[in-house]
Amino acid sequence: MAASEGMYDVALKPKLLRSLLREYVPDERHPFSNPSELSYVVSTVKTHNLLSEWASQPVEQNVMDAWKSAVDSWVHRLLTLASSNLPDKRWAGICLLGLTCQECSSERFLSSYAVWLDKLLSLVQPPVVSNFVKAASCASLSDMFTRLSGFSNAKKDGSSQATRVIQPALKLLNEDSSAVVLVGIAHYSYVEAAIVSKIMSGKCCASVLKKLGYGLSLLPKSRGDEDSWSLMMDKILLYINSQLNDAFQGLEEEARSAQTMRALLPSGKEPPPPLSGLAASERTSDLSTRRPERLLGSRISTLMRCCCDMLTSSYPVMVPVPVCGLIALAGRVLMVDGSLSSSSYSFMTTLKQEFICSEIPLLQLYSLEILTAVVKALSSQLLPHAAGIVQLLNEYLRTCRFPDLKIKAYSIVKVLLMSMGIGIAIHISQDIVSNVFIDLELPVGEKDGKSSGVQTKSHAGLLSESSQRKRKHSIMARSSQEQPAHVHLEVENTHSLTPISVKIAALEALEALLTMGGSLRSESWRANVDHLLITVATNACKGGWSKEERNIFLSGDPTPTWADFQLTALRALLASLLSPGRGRPSHLALGLELFRRGMQETGTKLGEYCGHALLALEVLIHPRALPLLDLHSSVNDFKFLSHKSRDTVYPSVDRQIPKYQAGTLGKGPAEPESEDDDLNENWLGNDDESEIQVTERQQNAHYTTDPSLDELPSVKVATTDNVPEKNETTVSASGPNDKSMADADDNMSESPHFRNITNQRTGALESVELEPVKSDVISEVGRGSTSTSAQHELETKNDGFTTIVERISAMFESDNEVSNDSLPDIVDGDPDSD
C-alpha cells in the first residue's frame, strides 16, 4: 500500500512533517535567518494536508500514531517558539500557530484551542512591544475565532473567551490599527465608542478607516437582533445628516435639511441617542483640526460606507431598512453642486466654499454607493421606491461631470434595469438614451456626413437640449459669472474627452437597456441607438485589435484598456443586433463582419466573445422558430379584404378563417417555404415602408399557398394566381381562392363556392394539374417582365400574371419599382390604401 501510492501515501505525511520540522521550522538553538522559509513550510503543509490527521481510506494504526506524534511535536515546537524571547522566532511561532488553527483536525482544535488562545492573548498584552508580533497574533486569533465559529457547540464558549480579547484589542486599536476586526464580540458599547472616536479623530489612513467602518457595521451582528441594527442605522444616518447641515450651509436650499430630517425621523418620534464616543472625540478632534472639511469628508464617507456594509452584509434576522431616509440623504448630497444659493452669501466664505467643493465628489461617490447598496439589498422590494431613485439618477447624470461618479451612476442604472425589468425600461429608456448619447458622442472629425445625416441632427438636438438644461440649471443656481462660459466649454469638449471608462459604463447601460426593453416602445430611439452602436463598434475596432495584456507591475487597480472598450462595444452591438426591432437589423452585415474579424483573435476574451456572438446571430440569419406574426398578418389582410368584398357573406371573420384554412390544411410541411419567404422578405426589406409592402404582398401569396405542397414559393404563386383565369373559363379547375383575386374582383361573391371545392380537392390533384403552368411562368420570367406571353390570350389573365412576375422578380432581387410601373398592380393598391 505504501509503495503503490507514492506521494499520496498517508504514511508519507508524518515523515514529511518531521522533516519540515527538522529542516525548516526554526528552533531554539539555531538562529532564524531566512523568513521566506516559512512560506515554504506553509505551502507544503497546505498542499499535503500535513496537519489534518485524516485519511480518505482507513490506514494502519501505527501510521496514524506516527502522524499524531509528529503533529504533537509540531505543536509543541510552535508553542516553545511562541514563547521564545527572540521576536523573530516568536513571530514565526505565532504565524504557524495561525496556520495550525486553520488546518488541524477538529478534535485537536477543540481540545487545545484554549491553550493556544492563552498563548496568543499573552502576546498581545503590554510587555510585548513588537508590532510585528502583535499583528501576527491578532491575525492568528482571528483565524482561531473563524474556525471556532464553525463549531456550534463551542460557539458559546468561544464568545465568552472572546470577551477576554476585547480589552487588549481595544488597547491595540488605539495604538496600532492593523488589528483585524474580531467578529462576535460582546461589550458592545465600549467598542462602539472606541471605533467612533477613532473615526472621528481623523488620524487614520484610508484603509484603516475602511476597516473601522466595516467593524462598526458588524457591531449589531454581535447582538443579532432587529433593534440594535436599526438603532445603529438611525444613529449613523442622523449623524451624517447633522454633519451635512454644517457642511452644506449656504450651498443648498434651507428647507432641504428639514426635509431630509423628516424622511429620516417621523415627526413625533424620539430621536435615538447619538453615537457613543462622539462627545469624547469632539473634544479631542477640535484641537487638532487644521482642515475641518477634510475631516468631515472622511468621517461622512466612512459612515456612509458603513451604511452600505450594513445593508449588504448578511444579518441573522429581518431588519427594517429606512429606504426613504437613505434615498433622501443620498439625494441631498447628490443635488449639491457647490454653487452658493441665493440667501447665503453672508454665511459663506469663499475659502469654505472651496474646501467643501473639494470634498463633494467624495461624498457623492459614497451617496451613489448607498444607492447601489439599497438597490442590491432590496431587490424586488425596491418597486415602490424605484421612481425616486430613477429620478435622482437622471437629474444627476445630466449634471455630473466627474468620470468616476458617472461610471457609478451608470452602473446603478444598469443594475436597476436588470433587476426591475421591462416595466422600468419602457419608461426610462428615453432618459438613458439621451444621457448616453452625450457621453458616446464621437469626435467631430470621425463623423462622416453621408451615413449619419439624420443621426447628427438628432445628436445636435439632444445636445442643445442638454446644454440648455445645464444652462437653465446654472442660472437657477445663480452661479458666479464664469459658469456659463464653463458650461459652453464643456459642451464642446466633453465628447472628445470622455474617458474610455465612462464610455464603457455608458455602453453597458445601453446594453442593459437593449437587453431588457429593446423592442418595447422603442421606435423613437431604436434606430439612432443601433446606428450609434455600430459606429462606436466600428470606430473602436478600426485600429485593429489591441492586446489584452495589462501592465502587471501596476497590478491592483484595473484601469480599463482599449481592449475592454472594444469588448464592451461589441457586447452592446450584439445586444442591438439581437434585440428584435421593427425589421431586420439594418447593420447586420457590418456587425457580422466585425465579429468575424474579431473571432480571428484567437485566445483572447474578445475572440471568445465574437465566437459567441456569431453563434447567437446565426439564428437571426436562419430562423428556426416559426414566426407567429406571419399568419397573423395574413389573417389581417384577409380580414381587411374580406371586409371590403364580402362582409355580407361572412359576418364573423374570426370564425370563418379557421374553417376555411382547416379545410385546406394538412397537406404536408409548408413550413420550410414559409421560412424562405420570411428570409426573402428580410433580405429584401431595406427600409420599413418597402418592407411592409413586400411583406404584405408575399403574405397574401403565402397565405394562399401555405396549404399546398409545392416546392417553390414562386411556383405556388403561379399556381394560385393562375386560378382566377380558369375560374372564368372552367369551373372544374377552380383552384384555391386567392385573396388578391378576391380583392381585385369586387364581385367575387362566389367564393364560398370555391371554398367548398377547395375542401374537396386533394393536394396531389392540384400539383399534377398545375405543373405545366409552373414551367410556363418560369420561362416567361426568364424572358423578361415586360413581355406579355403569347400563350396567355385572355385579358383577365394579366391581373394574376402581374403579380407573378412581380413576385418572381422580387425573388431575384430585381427592381420592384420597374415591374410596378410597367404593369398594372392590384395587390399593392388596396392594402396600402388603409
Added chain:
Amino acid sequence: MEAEVVLASSPTDAGVSCWDLHTGAEHLRYKSCASSPHGLASVAGRFLASSQLRDRKSSSGSILYWSWNKPQVEVRSFPAEPIKALVSNSQGTYIAGGGVSGDIYFWEVATGKLLKKWHAHYRAVSCLVFNDDQSLLISGSEDGCVRVWSLFLIFDDARREEARHLFEYSFHEHSLRVTDVKTGYGGSNAIIVSASEDRTCKVWSLSRGKLLRNIVFPSIVDAISLDPGEHVFYAGSRDGKIYIAALNSPVTSNSNYGLHIIGSLSEHSKAVTCLASSADGFLLVSGSEDGMIRVWDTRTRNITRIFRHTKGTAQGPVNNVLVIRQPQNLNPRTSANSPVSPLRRHGLTLPPPLEKFANSPDENAHAKVFIGPQTTSNHLLDSSYISVQTMEAQIKELQQQGSSAAAEVDIERLKSEQLRSVQMIQQWKKMYENLHQFCVTELLDGTHTESANGPNL
C-alpha cells in the same frame, strides 16, 4: 429531479388538497378553503394564499393564509371587497388581487400594507399574472379586456400624471369575458395568451402590443397552460377536452378542431377548469368540474395519474390547480420532530394580514422595507482565514528590510543579542574576576605558605 407537489382547491368548502406529483403520495390537506377561480397562490413557496368566495351578504372579501405544516388557516385578511384573482410575484414580495369592482389591489407581503389600489377594469378582474421578470402585471377582466400594467409606472407619481393612461396596453379584441391569461418567456419579446368566453384564445405580442394569432376553439376555454418551451399551449375547455394549440410548432395535423389546433387530450367527462404544467413540461395537470385532477404525459398524451379532490361521494368541482416545487417544511411529521427549526426562528412565520386600506402618504414616507436574512452557506472559505496572508505580507516586509516594523524586529533581535552579549561579558568578567581572585589567593596562599614554610626552613 426536484420533488413537485400538486395543489388543488375548489369553490365548495373542500379545502386545499396536496399530492406529490411524481409519487402520488398525499400530503396534508389544508382546511376550510372555498377558493375563487385563479384565487390560489403559493407565495414564493413560503406559504399558501387563497382568495375566498363569500356569500353575497358580506361586502368585504377574504384572503386566507396557510403555512405548509398546519392544516388550519393561520392568517385571515379582509380586503375592502371580494377578491377574485390572486397572484404573488415569484420572490413572494407582493400579492396582487383583482376585485369584483375591477380594482386591482397591490399588497406588500412582509408588512401587509396595501401599497396601491387602482381602477383597472370596468368589471371584475378575472385573472392576474406577472410577466417573467415580474415587472409587469397582466390582468384579464369580465369586460373582455386584457391590460398590461407596468408596476414601475404605478408607483411613479410624476410619470403617472404625465401619462395619458395607467396601462401600457389594453387589448379589446375579446368580445366576452376573459377566462384566463398566461404569459411566456422572453422579456420584452414575450407573448401573452388569453382565453375568453367568446370561444377564442388570442396570442398577443408584448413588444408590438398587437394581436399575433387568433385561435377559435369548438368550445369555451376556461384555462390555459403554456408549454415551458412555448412550442404549444394547452387549452382546457368546457366540453371536457384539453386542446393543444400550436405556437411555434409546425401546423401539420389534420385535426378537425380548427386552425392551429393540433390535437387534444380528452378523458374528462365534465368541463376542464384549470391547468398547470410541471417544471420540465412533460406533465400537465388538469382539474375538472367532476372533482378529479388528472395528470397527463404530454409526450404520449396519456393519463398517468388521477387524484380525487373531494373525499367520499361528494362531487365538488375543482377550480384551481397549482404545481410547485415541494416546500421545505411541507411534511408535518419531520417539522414536529425538530422542535425549533432554524427556519421558523428566522422569522419565517407567516406575515401579518393584508390591510384593508392604503396608508396616508405621510406614513408612506417612512415606509421601511424588511430585508431578510440572506441564506449564506455555512461553508467556511479559505479566504476568510487571514494569518497566512498576514504572514506572507510580513515576510515581504522583512525581506525589504526597509520598513520600520521590520527594523523593529531587527532592533529587538539586536537588543536581545546585545543583552546576551552583555550577559556574556558579565559572565566573562565574573569568570575573570574569579580567576583573578583565585590566582591572587593562590599566590597569596603560596607566598603565605612559602613564608610560612620559610621560617620553617
